[in-house]
Amino acid sequence: MDIRRLQAFVKIIDLGSISRAADLLNIAQPALSQQLAALESAFRQKLVIRSKSGVTPTIAGSVLYRHVQILSKQFDRAMVEITQGAGPLVGKVSVGLSPYSAGSTLSVELLRRIREELPGIVLHLTESFDDIYSELVMTGRLDMAVIHGSGPMKGVSFTPLMKEEFFLLAPEALAIPHDGENTVQLADITEIPLLVPPKHNFVRKAIDMAFMRKGLEPNIVAEIEALTTLQGAIQEGIGSTILPWSVASRIAVEGQSRIYALRNPVISENVSLCIPELVPETEASVAVRERLIELARAMASSRNWPGTQAST
Structure with a gap:
């Protein structure tokens, strides 16, 4: 059983093609097919x-793919720690940050702290709508991820970080019924055009559930994943959106857009740190995790994020 043969199997699955994997690995296609056949013979299973x-x-x-991801990552870590000889706090630690959540807001401060306090660690940060972070954490492709939700989920464990309320972010010129404290009732915004994330996103799920429970139908006119596009669309008066304060406050523009609190009902979601149950943590990933939890809870406890409560 050769680690390179196993890694080649992962590449075949990732690319969905033996020929493309052979090209990328600079291996003749018949040779790669033979390696795959040898694996199937060794495991006595069609793979x-x-x-x-x-x-x-x-x-x-699929089972082999998951285990090889874990083995490969552990092998890479062993190579880094042994060859660099700088102790355990070296190497790469990968962190997924869910877009449209407080996680994406933490990225720059987390990077600053790791560079100052743990210079031997290369921090890999990723934000993606397409990836399911819990699956990437489960298979070891990510060391941890900040996501909406609190589990339980087989193969991963959750550490609650905060609970954040969602707010309406609307064009300044849009007339929206509200009280003197900028509070809006959900029933009063059913007609306004909404720009929201796609259906698989936790923010979208929370929005849809709130409207459904009140027997209301939102006027969704577009699904937008890019925050810069969303910001520009709101400034142009194309529509409004519903987001946690941590995100809404980042893209609000004074004089062009305005944030309103939502009531009846309050829309909220838990934000948690997701780590794998089966993949052993390195000391480096533990150090990053501890700082990420501390940073998230400190920010949630500050007065800079209205409607956000730190978890204990």
Whole structure:
């Protein structure tokens, strides 16, 4: 059993093609096919299904893929710690930060702290709508992720960081019924055009659930994932959005957009740190995790984020 052969199997699954994997790995396609056949012989299981559209893993192949991700990551960490000889606090620690959540707001401060306090660690930060972070954490492709939700979920564990309320961010010129404290009732915004994340996003799920429970239908006119596009669309008066304060306050522009508190009901969601249950943590990832939890709870406890409560 060769680690390179196992890593090649992962590349085949990632690319969905033996030929593309062979090109990327600079290996002849017949040789790579032979390596795959040797793995299937060793495990006595069919690992992939070949079709005209490409290669997909079988159930056994999916199990092997998950374990190889873990083994490969541990091997890479061992190489870094042994060759650099600088103790355990070296190497790369990967952190997923869910877009449209407080996690994305923490990224710069987390990076600053790690550079100042743990200079031997290379911090890998990622924000993506397309990836399911809990799955990436479960398979070891990410060391941890800040996501909406609090579990439980098999294969990962959750540490609650905060609970954050959602606010309406609307164009300044839009006439919205509100009281003297900038508070808006959900029933009063059913007609305004809304710009929201796609359906698989936790923020969108919370928005849809709030409207559904009140028997209301939101006027969703677009699904937007890029914050810069969302900011510009609100400034242009194209629509409004519903976001946690940590995100809404980042893209609000004085004189062009305005933040309102939402009531009846209050829309809120838990933000948690997700780590794997089966992948052992390194001392480096533990150090990053501890600082991330401390930073998130400190920011949530400050008065800079209205409607946000730190978890204990």
